[in-house]
Amino acid sequence: MKYLLIVPAFLFFPLRNPDNDKVQQIFIKLKYKYQECVQGSGQNYRGTKSVTKSGSRCLSWDSPAVKRKLNNAWRSDALELGLGSHSFNCISSSQESRCDITDQPWQAAINVYQPRRRQHFHRCGGVLIDSCWVLSAATLDKADRLEVILGRTFRKQNSSSEQIFKVEKYWIHEKFDNETFDNDIALLKLKTDVGICAVNSPEVLPACLPEPGLVLPSWTECEISEYSERVKRGYVRLWPNERCVPEVLSGRPITPQHGDSGGPLVCRNNDRMTLMGVISWGDGCGQRDKPGVYTRVTNYISWINGKIKANPVL
Template sequence: MRPSPCGRRGGKLRILSGDKDGETSYGEFPWMLAIFRRRGKDWKFRCGGSLIRMNMVLTAAHSVKRFAKSPELLMVRAGAWDLMNDLEDPNVQEMGVSRVIIHENFNERGVLNDIAVLKTSEAFRADSNVGIVCLTKIADYFPPQKRCIVAGWGYGTYDLEPTDTVMRQVVVPLVSREHCQNQLRRTALSRYFTLHENNLCAGGEKDVDACTGDGGGPLVCEVDGRYFQVGIVSWGVGCGKEDVPGLYVDVTKFINWIVETYKTF
């Protein structure tokens, strides 16, 4: 489905396990994308995404659904790191979007099947800071308590103060379905909450979490030196609350959909 190798981490590695505000280094996550929307004459940061083919972006449906009929209002930046200074970097690439494809079973109210792909107007060029992440159907690679990484810009957008636009990372543990559902039933979701089969959970550590603005970004786990995307940042009950995991799209459940969608490109 993709050229090899995928999932090769770059830059100067700075894994800061448990650091709520962990910096990344330039080019560390070459599959990480910043998605922008046009607002008037300007482009404003919208959400995160991941590069899964050189012209195919994986993101959350809830972040891009409104652009399904107007893909020209979206733009994707690859090789991004510091959003305020990226355009001074000749290795940063920007592409328009020609198609926005929302999963046919996306349920906005319940935030279910929260997955979408974007087709870029042209393929990105592979570079030291631009590459694709690995995908797999094999969920057994990702057992509970395995520590994985979420990267993104979160509140580091042009619209919020203070402005901190350098990509950050957090390291979070995967959480079993049973434990996650039990923990979430203790929140405002109520004791009747049922975790959807196409969601997975990670986190639940105080002040260590994805949050507003990180939607659509990838949750990646290392397997034998390569990084596989296991989740897409979807939703949660607040951010960084102890014993309250965040919810992600379980990407392993959607590999067939991704492959079939790519055939329509």
């Protein structure tokens, strides 16, 4: 019921592109082998940065120059992939974040209200799967103390693109085990008086749910995201099923990642970014070559659909 993944260790080196622009390249260590996240000209980049560190302008996704590229704004699924009238060929600089909310528009921040301090504090991550529905991990507080923030790049800074909701109700999986973290999944219903909650925009989009039983090839590269001071994105690869056995985990401490838990693991499938996992726990937190454990969403499609059908948005 889990995916085991190698948690990436990020190393940043100032390099120069062929055009002599000094930019930041990102590398990941996977099984003692370095691999670039962004290769060459950055043609697989899907963010919104508009200039390089030296000030050179980046092409936009709807530029005629990229019309024949794999990623462009004319694709039928462009909105789902985060492609629009923003920048195309660009890698962010060392002073800037490695990720913008438009790179992970399904990422949610779940905050909890603390009466003694009279303010909200970050509790965990979540992932938007429909206008009024968010998936997260099972370690949640009382529903009336929760708020869900969408469309915000900086966790503590208001944004014109943000959408904030109270939580009407949530469901933790009935078989969740708070010792083993089996069935570590929760479904939140956002509160609304108008029959609709989140409105699609470049900063706010639901992730696609997988078909039940979908299995991706071993070592498929996927994306994870989480909040620190601002949203961050990382790249991981799926471990083969034969390595996801009890012997691999025996004797290892279970470390719940409260700030990161509930966040999305999305993988490209049929040209769509598909939600394959929800961040659960890890052996330590973010240690190099240590597997992170994610709740396998394909095992819970019937559970999710059942809750949504039984609790319609009015």
